[in-house]
Amino acid sequence: MKLRRSALVATVALVAAGALNAVPASAGHPERPADLSLRALGQRSDLAIGTAVDMAALDDTTDPQYRKLVAEQFSSVTPENVMKWEVLEPTQGTYNWAPADELIAFTKQNKQRVRGHVLVWQNQLPAWLTDGVNNGTISDDQLRDILHKHITDTVSHFKGKIWQWDVVNEAASDPWDSPSTIHYKGFWTQHLGGGIIADAFRWAHQADPKALLFYNDYNIEAFGDGGPGDKTQFVYNMVKQLKHDGVPIDGVGSQGHLGTQYGDYDALQINDTLNRFTDLGLDVAFTEVDVRSQMTAGVQAGDSNEINPRLQAAAADFSALMQGCLANRRCISFTVWGFTDKHSWVPGWFKDPLEGMATLYDENYQPKRAYNTLKADLIFAGRR
Template sequence: MNVSRFIFSSLVVVVSSCAAYAQKGMKETVGQYCLIGSSLNQRQSDGHDAAATAIVRTHFNTAVAENCMKSESLQPEEGKFDFSAADRFVEYCEKNDLKPIGHCLVWHSQAPRWFFKGKDGKEVTREELINRIKTHIHTVVSRYKGRIHGWDVVNEAIEDNGSFRKSKFYNIIGEEFIDIAFQEAHEADPNVELYYNDYSMSNKGKRDATCRLVKHLKEKGIRIDGVGMQSHNGLDYPNIDEYEKSLEAFAACGVNVMITELDFNVLPNPRGFGGAAVEQNYDYQKKYNPYTKGLPKDKAKELNDRIFDFFKLYYRHRDKITRINLWGISDANSWLNGWPVRGRTNYPLLFDRDYKAKPVVKDIIKLYKK
C-alpha cells in the first residue's frame, strides 16, 4: 500500500468535505423547514449589487420588496401606475430562484397623498376610498397573478394596546377596510397567500387583537393565510417569553406564522422610543451613535448571542413558522442606520458592511442541520 498516496487522498476528501460545508448556506438548512430570505432595496433588485446577489444565491430562497411595491411607489398619481421597479423585483426573484413576497397593499404610512383626497380637495368619501382600495389592489395583484408567493395585504393596522390605529383608512371606512382589502386580494388572485403584518407583536394587547382579527376574517369566510411578526428587535427588547407567547397564539388561530422584517438594533434608544413606527424621528446626538468604528468584542458577542437565542426559538417552533425574512442583507444598507436617528452606524443584520457573514450565520446553519 502506498502510504503517501493514501494520506494525500484522505486529505483531499477532508478538504473537499470542509469546502462543501463552507459553501452550504441557510437556504439548505433553515430552508428545509421554512422560507428564509431578506428584503431587497431597489438597487439590489435592479441587479446593481453583486455582493448582495452572491449572498442571496447562497443563503436565501425568498425575498420581499422593501419599497417598490408600496402604494406611493406603484400609483403616485390616481390611475397612473408605475410597475417598472416592481417588475424588475419579480424578475430578479425568478432569475435567482426566490419566492417573491409583495409588500404591501394597504398601509397608512406610505400611501400617496391623493389617496385620501376627493376631486374637490376635501377628504375623500367612504365610497370613493373603498373604490380606490379595490382598484389599487385588483390592478396590482392581478398584474402579478401566479408570480407572487404571498402578499402583505394590510400592514400595521393595530395599536400596541389592541385598539385599531386611527388611520385615514379606519377613520373614513372603519375596521371594514381590512375585510375589503383581503377579499379584493383573494378575488384578484385566488391562489396567492395573504398575510396581516405588524410590529410589537409581543405586546399582549396587540397579540389578542390580532387573534381577534384573524378569527373575524375566518368567521366571515375571508381568506387569511398568515400573520407576519415584524421583529425589529433590540438587545433588551422584546421580552422573548412574551414574543414566544404571541408566536404560539397566532399558530393556535389556525394561520401560519412568519418572522418578518427581522433585525437587531444594538444602539441606545432615545427616551420615548418604542415600536417601529416610521414617523418617529429624533435629533442626532453623539451618545446615540457610540460605535462608529466597529462593535467592541463584548458587544459583538452580546449581539451574536441575542440573534442566536431568537433562532433557537424559531428552531423549536419550526413546525409553526413558514418564513423568516430579514429586513436587509448587509449592515451597510440597513434602514436602522437612519431610523429613528439619522446618520448612525448600526450593526443589525447577519452580514457586515463588507458583506461577510457574522459568526452567528455558521451557528444558525449548524443548528438547523441537526
C-alpha cells in the same frame, strides 16, 4: 440550539465568509452542513429563508456582492419599497410596474418565491390620494372604490407570481398610544372603519385565489397579559373573528423588529404565540426580522467591550425567533428586513439615540455571529 463560539467576532466573520466561498463537495469529500447557505439549510427544514431587497442596491453594478448574496443565500424575496402604493401609482391611473417586474424577473431566474408587500398600509401612500382626502375632493365612498381598484389591479398584475401577500399591514395601535387600549389605527380604518380589513382580504382573494394572504404587524412576537393593552391579544382576536366570518385570511406575519436594549422573548414564548395562531388554522411567518443596537460613542469608536455584547445579544434574538419558528411546522418563512448594514433602514429611522448593527452582515458583507447562529439552528433543527 446554538453552536458555542468563543472566538473573536473577526474570526467568526472570516470563518463564515470562507463558508460562503467554499468549493462544492465532491463524491470523495462529503458536503458539510456548515458549508451550506441559509437558503439550502432552510430547504432541509422546508422553511423559506428570505430577505427584503433594495432595488437600487440590486441594480448597482459597482456593488455586485449584494446581488450575489441575495441569489445565493435566500429562497424568498420581499420588495422593500417597489410594491408600495406611492411607487406603483405615483400619478392616479398611471402605474409604474417596471421596478417590481424587474424584481420578479430576478426571482424567477434564481428560483425564488416572492412575498408581496404591501396592499393596505397607512404609510408611503401617493400624494394625490392623501391630498385628495384631506382637501375633500375624494370622499370616503370614493376612497373605498379607489382602494378596491388598487388591490384588484395590483394583485391581478402579479397574479401567479406572488407566494404570500401582506394584505393589511400594521392596523393595530400600540400600548403607548392614546388611548392605551389597543384599537384600530391609521388612515384606512379612520376613514373606512375596521370592516375594510375583511374587504381587503376578500378583494385580494378574488384577484388571485392561489396567493396566501397575510395580516402583518410588529410587536406581536409574544402575548402579554391578555388585557386591553396586549397588542398580540388584539391581533389574535381580530384574525380569529375574520376566520369565524369566513374571510379568506391564510396567515399572520410577525415582523420581528427587535432591539438588544430590550428584554426580548425566549424561543418558548415565541413558539407558544405561533402555536396559538396556527391553532386557528393559520400559517405564520416572520416577515421583517432585524435586531438593532444603540450606536453609543464606544460602539462607533470600535470598542470591542461594547460591540461584542451587542453582537452576542443580537445573535440570541435572531436565534429565539428562528427556534420558535422551527418548532412549528406551519411557520413557513423567515425573512430578514435587509441582510447587510450597508443598506439597512435602521440608522435612517432610529436617530435619537442612533441605532444600527441590525442585520446578518456588516457593511463590508462580512457575516456576523447572528449569521452562524441561524445556520446552527437550521442545522440542528428537528424538521426534516
